[in-house]
Amino acid sequence: MALSTTPDSGPPSRPSPPDTTSGGPRMTPRLYGTLLVLCGALFLDGLDVSMVGVALPSIQTDLGLSNSALQWIVSGYVLGYGGLLLLGGRAADLLGRRRVFLWAIGVFAFASLLGGLVDDPNLLIGTRFIKGVAAAFTAPAGLSIITTTFHEGPARNRALSFYTACGASGFSMGLILGGLLTEAGWRWTFLLPAPIALVILIAGIKLIPRHRTERPSGAGYDLGGAATSTAALLLLVYAVVQAPNVGWASARTLGSFALVAALIAAFVAIERRVAHPLVRLGILRNRTLVRANLGALAVTGSYIGFQFIGTLYVQVVLGWSPLEMALAFLPAGLIVAFGGPRTGALVNRFGTAPVVAGGFVAFLAAYLLFLRIGGEARYFSVILPTMLLLGAGFALAFPTLNIQATSGVADEEQGLASGLVQTAFQIGGAIALAGVTAILASDAPALGHVPDSFYPAIGLVSGIAVFGLVIAAIGVLSRRGRHRGTAVGDQAAPDYRQVELERIGRRAA
Numbered sequence: 001m002a003l004s005t006t007p008d009s010g011p012p013s014r015p016s017p018p019d020t021t022s023g024g025p026r027m028t029p030r031l032y033g034t035l036l037v038l039c040g041a042l043f044l045d046g047l048d049v050s051m052v053g054v055a056l057p058s059i060q061t062d063l064g065l066s067n068s069a070l071q072w073i074v075s076g077y078v079l080g081y082g083g084l085l086l087l088g089g090r091a092a093d094l095l096g097r098r099r100v101f102l103w104a105i106g107v108f109a110f111a112s113l114l115g116g117l118v119d120d121p122n123l124l125i126g127t128r129f130i131k132g133v134a135a136a137f138t139a140p141a142g143l144s145i146i147t148t149t150f151h152e153g154p155a156r157n158r159a160l161s162f163y164t165a166c167g168a169s170g171f172s173m174g175l176i177l178g179g180l181l182t183e184a185g186w187r188w189t190f191l192l193p194a195p196i197a198l199v200i201l202i203a204g205i206k207l208i209p210r211h212r213t214e215r216p217s218g219a220g221y222d223l224g225g226a227a228t229s230t231a232a233l234l235l236l237v238y239a240v241v242q243a244p245n246v247g248w249a250s251a252r253t254l255g256s257f258a259l260v261a262a263l264i265a266a267f268v269a270i271e272r273r274v275a276h277p278l279v280r281l282g283i284l285r286n287r288t289l290v291r292a293n294l295g296a297l298a299v300t301g302s303y304i305g306f307q308f309i310g311t312l313y314v315q316v317v318l319g320w321s322p323l324e325m326a327l328a329f330l331p332a333g334l335i336v337a338f339g340g341p342r343t344g345a346l347v348n349r350f351g352t353a354p355v356v357a358g359g360f361v362a363f364l365a366a367y368l369l370f371l372r373i374g375g376e377a378r379y380f381s382v383i384l385p386t387m388l389l390l391g392a393g394f395a396l397a398f399p400t401l402n403i404q405a406t407s408g409v410a411d412e413e414q415g416l417a418s419g420l421v422q423t424a425f426q427i428g429g430a431i432a433l434a435g436v437t438a439i440l441a442s443d444a445p446a447l448g449h450v451p452d453s454f455y456p457a458i459g460l461v462s463g464i465a466v467f468g469l470v471i472a473a474i475g476v477l478s479r480r481g482r483h484r485g486t487a488v489g490d491q492a493a494p495d496y497r498q499v500e501l502e503r504i505g506r507r508a509a
Contacts, residue, residue: 031149033207038142039163040200041105043170044193045135048112049077050174050333051181051189052128053307054322057315058186063121071308071437075241075430076125080132081139082426083234087226089140089419090278093412097141097148098208102201104137109197116191127190140418145208147406147414157344157403164399165340172333179323224270225278232263233423237430244438279420283413288352289420291475292405295356296421297428298468299397302363302461303390305432306370309440309457316445318377328383335391336398343399352404353475359397360469366390367462371455375448397468428464435460 052073060070092100108131115127146163150156181188239256246252271277284290314325346355366389372382405421406414436457443451 030207030209033203034149034209035146035159035162037200037204037207038101038145039166040196040203041101041138041142042163042167043173044108044196044200045139046167046170046172047174047177047196048131048170048193050171051178051192052077053311054175054178054326055182055186055189056311058182058322062186063124065121069121071241071433072125073128074304074308074433075237076128077132077135078426078430078433079234079237079241080129080134081136082132082237082423082430084133084136084230085140085423085426086233086279086419087230088137089144089415089417089422090226091137091415092141092144092419093415097145097415098204098210100137101141101145101208102204104134104141105197105201105204108134108138109194109201112190112192112194112197116187116194124190136422139422140415143402143406143418143422144414147409147418148411152407154344154348156406157347158341160403160406161341161344161347161399164343164402165337165395168333168336168340168394168398172330172337175326175329175333176323179321179326182322222270222274222276222278225267225274228263228267228270229278232260232267233427235263236260237427240431240434242434244434244441248438279416280413283409283416283420286408287478288407288475289405289409289417291353291471292401293421293424294471295360295397295401295468296405296424297431298360298464298471299363299394299401299428300425301428301432302367302464302468303394304429305436305457305461305464306367306390308433308436309454309461310370312440312445313373313450313454314383317373317375317447317450319447320377328379329387331384332387332391332394335388336395339392339395340399343395344403346396347400347403351479352400352407353472353479355400356397356404357469357472357476359393359395359400360465360472362389362393362396364462364465364469366393367458367465371458373450373454375450432461432464 056070056073059065059073065073088100088104111127111130111134115124115131118124118127143163146159147156150159177192178189181192235256239253239260242256243250243253268281271279271281310329311325314320314328315322320328343355366386369382369389370386372378377383402421406417409417439457439460440451440453443453445451445454
């Protein structure tokens with residue numbers, strides 16, 4: 001029985017178990033319902049992030065926050081999300097994906113309700129942190145449920161393309177709803193996710209099938225690894241988002257980075273010695289997975305940094321209302337929503353690396369075009385084409401990186417692989433947002449005035465996109481090298497395929 005190749009090596013094949021009709025489980029109504037619930041959670045995540053993004057200027061005016069304080073409305077979420085994703089992914093593998101997913105959705109609903117009721121800015125940021133923690137468990141659990149349900153190859157690619165497109169649909173819908181709700185009051189952007197999360201929770205209890213806990217027989221809990229990795233990620237994100245306020249060269253920042261390095265060293269030492277590690281370090285020999293994680297850093301790093309710049313430009317410099325801004329940004333979300341589900345077909349035909357490279361080319365073109373902004377609106381010549389290019393880049397790169405990161409990984413480590421790539425997405429956003437905030441702090445925007453600081457900030461996100469393009473180009477060259485029969489390329493992927501073949505053989509026996 002042939003196992004699928006990684007997408008970088010061309011059109012994948014797939015195993016054909018007895019209960020399948022097209023390389024995956026038969027799509028029963030319950031299975032459709034399960035997929036819909038998982039997609040609903042990602043839709044909610046995109047909805048929540050975009051609604052809050054639209055409401056940022058209104059929150060700033062109402063609560064009297066500075067730009068550096070305002071970023072914590074975003075960074076508080078990122079801190080919880082990025083800091084605990086690795087633990088969330090492994091918890092899904094060990095405690096049961098269904099259980100982790102449902103509990104985390106419940107916490108997300110409660111934090112959403114609480115966030116809409118508090119008055120203190122610190123409590124508001126605290127609820128954002130709690131929602132980030134909840135999302136750190138729902139995201140890898142939901143993704144790993146999909147990747148262990150649909151077999152690697154066309155079936156999984158289609159499911160993941162639809163899954164990520166739902167996240168983009170939530171984001172684009174959030175732009176419109178965020179604009180409408182902010183006109184009525186920014187608190188409604190915090191309250192709306194609560195009933196949606198409750199509906200997803202009830203549907204998940206009824207539709208997500210119960211399975212035995214995915215915890216391997218005899219496996220223990222790596223408490224030392226969990227403590228050091230979580231502490232390192234939390235401190236890294238915190239140090240990065242605080243650096244613009246206290247200074248990148250300050251003793252506090254440098255000391256934080258030194259402590260992060262020490263925690264990472266301790267984590268690696270623990271993982272090398274413990275019998276059942278939180279992160280099996282051998283998984284990092286999969287070069288396709290490593291490239292996917294670096295690409296994930298670049299995608300959200302450039303995009304979230306740009307979104308912060310774009311929001312301030314449209315609402316502060318141009319003086320547009322939140323709804324007008326939402327409509328201006330909407331074309332990007334629509335392209336992702338309608339184009340994302342078709343990305344799987346491109347991956348089946350060309351492999352992941354060329355598709356990711358195409359996405360970064362579109363990102364880079366969008367950011368460079370935005371350098372033409374001025375004090376007066378230039379919608380059809382600058383803003384609209386920028387949004388169209390952004391949508392194309394996200395539709396190509398985001399779902400493909402999720403496919404790439406979970407290729408060639410055994411079922412029992414799908415939560416780990418999902419947690420790693422989702423961590424990369426969040427860490428990239430936190431680092432870029434901190435850098436952009438530090439640059440913009442030197443010169444505040446005003447109505448009709450584009451500050452000089454906007455241009456180096458756009459240059460920063462453009463440089464991050466160039467980094468992502470280089471990583472994708474390495475993948476393209478590696479693929480060509482393998483086709484020529486050279487030793488260039490992902491050397492770990494054949495080992496993963498052999499492991500999976502042996503596992504399938506044991507099951508068949």
